[in-house]
Amino acid sequence: MAGSDHSHHNPDLAHHFENMDQQRQSSKLGMWLFLVTEILFFGGLFCAYVVYRVNHPEVFVFGHHFLDKTLGAVNTVVLICSSLTMAWAVRAAQLKQRTILMLMLVLSFVLAGTFLGVKYVEYSHKWHHGLLWASRYAPDAHILAEAGFEVPEAHVEEAVSERAEGAPAGETIPAIEALPVDETTPETPLDEVADPEISKIGPAAAGPAGLATAGDRASAEAERHAVSVDPANARTFFSVYFLMTGLHGIHVILGMIAMLWLMKLTFQGAFDGGHYTKVDNIALYWHVVDLIWIYLFLLMYLID
């Protein structure tokens, strides 16, 4: 009985489903659940962003001056257009229009590639000026001056010289020791008052940040007014920036791979029967990638 039962079924129907509707629903629900995990995955980073921004708003105000709003806006438009072409691709698959489907997939792919190209321009600009994540953060004087910030000479000199010298021969310094801030950061009043009689524990290199200083309103207030200089822990901004945009970039690349796969299937005529679930699912994924970027653009570039 079981054997002959399925002989005249649709070849797209897997053996364990009763009908196409059940199969489509399963696949769609699976994709939505996967997107929930994606949101929670990025949610961790958004959470870190909120914690650091609430506790150290000056760091974010400072950092955002170094992001190019124009390029960010261009990329936002590019991604929104790619969402449109992906949605169109789904429509084409539903209507069994193979040529239009192919065209839309190619367009989406090209737009995704454009996004990554623009991102490359932005990243390389930051790389050249030392605006990198925490342990590699060493901005050069020009870029700070360009953005209207004064930086204590010693700070820059030291940063530049340490980077120029690189690691002393054969010696691998832990990242922390190579940091320029240690001595010059304005946030170490403890250093002066520390009495060797009282405590033998050295003060932390840069003072605690994040949740731990939530109560320390006075110093936070002082820092907020002193935005004309490179604030303490400005590096945190660039860590968060590179983590979030980097992870988003990886998702863009994964989306492009998925688009290539859809193109191959389209070429083979897999969607000629109107079973568009695969296109639909990848499009859903792509919209989420797009949506995450819109939040990143708002939260990173448009502070103020």
Add this chain to the structure above:
Amino acid sequence: MAEGHSAVVTPMSGGASGENYLTTGKGPLSWLFTLDHKRISVMYMVCILGSFLLGGVFALLIRTELWSPGATIMTADTYNKMFTLHGAVMIFLFIIPGIPAALGNFVLPLMLGAKDVALPRLNLLSFWCWLAGATVCLVSIVVGAVDTGWTFYTPYSTTTSTAVVSMTLGAFILGFSSIFTGLNFIVTIHTMRPEGMTWFKMPLFLWSLYSTAIIQVLATPVLGITLLLLIAERTLGVGIFDPALGGDPVLYQHFFWFYSHPAVYIMILPAMGIISELVSVFSGKRIFGYRMIAWCSIAIAVLSFLVWGHHLFTSGQSGLLNMIFSALTFTVAIPSAVKVFSWLATMYKGAISLAAPMLYVLSFLFLFAIGGLTGLFLGSLSTDIHLHDTYFVVAHFHYVMFGGTVIAFLGGIHYWWPKMFGRMYSEFWARISAALIFVGFNLTFFTQFVMGSHGMPRRYYNYLEVFKPYHQASTVGSYILGVAFMIMAYYLLHSLVRGEKAPENPWGGATLEWATASPPIATNFEHEMVGLDPYDIDSLRFDRETGNYVRKDPGSIFSKRTGDE
């Protein structure tokens, strides 16, 4: 194993060939690339029990080292690695995937009368992710192991010279395995229920797997990003958790426990589901409080996300937060207790059969009650300050994890073993082993409650002379456990070769997995099934000749919808 031509006991699988899922397809590749949920489940079972053995060996080494203060068989550094590996292997490789991936994978589609899970390819991918993650973890152990404790707390985990990156990378990959299994179960339960099986006619094991899956899908990604940040911290120096770079190590603890506390319920919820099935079958009675147990599974899943802060009472979290988390922690006791009372009420005036699976149910009730009640001491702020990081905590979570989850897992293995492999194990040795596990477990961990409340800190290599008797009793208990597990391994493996042929329904369960052959055919059922009341034990009668429970109305479970496409 079971020969193809062997006589088939059951009327259901009267096919001439006697083929089953174990004999359909031969060779290792037919296993490695199978999409059959039953085969994936068996592969998971083998690998997970292998991990359990590995974690158990680490545990025995730890207990042996603690036989006397100071060095006994290893150095302090090795000891630090041992307890880390014991924790990491047991948590990430064994207990989190344990019940859902090994037993759930087998039973869930059968209970639904379905041919497979909704997304079989994803199911296989989940297993491959497990293999990949486990391989990375093993490589990490070989190249230097980790000494941070299984929680990988910063800042130590960002500064130690041990293999933190590879171990966390392994755990990251294992997270995908867990997410895929959970996602698959949610989709399957939503879309594959048979005719007549409404949500509240589902077996309670499915409710528990469903609520487990919700946690797996919602919490595991947060662990993923946390471990990724830790890896980025070590390889790039992003400083998110490093105070020297402006980061906050306590943020790591929040992130970590936002996953890892719900993960505790990933472990216990499916165990509770097994108990709900077993207690009804072996009491010969309908489960008491079906709806309440179902809702309580969901309630526990929801509450699990609101209590992570009770791991941070001593980390400088604000007093207000401490109070809120403490109060929320206590609320978890309510659904848990509702379940325990429902199980007891199910047993009340039941015809209790003390078969091996039921012995595990009784062990579970006893040990889980102790584990749960000692949790209240740790959830209340004042006592936690005293008990924090002592052996009391170690004993508490072993009572819940081992006394709860592992005991229920063992009960489930004994219950579904005849269905999975078509053979009965030796009931005598199964009872001996269950009793030894109960005794050995209590000897190992009850002493730790005493030690802990007297101030013996956890994870210490050395200890004061006064704790010596407790440590030695605990070590003896762990050896008893080791012996009990060796007996179990022997009689289970023996049953595969020499065991009596299992009938279709040896225990008298009314859920659908007992309505097909043991072991089932590759497509699970010969007919389309309908969902009847899963706890209608009275619809079955015992057939003395075959030792099988049969339906009084055999046709009732088959769908009347014939021939419709």
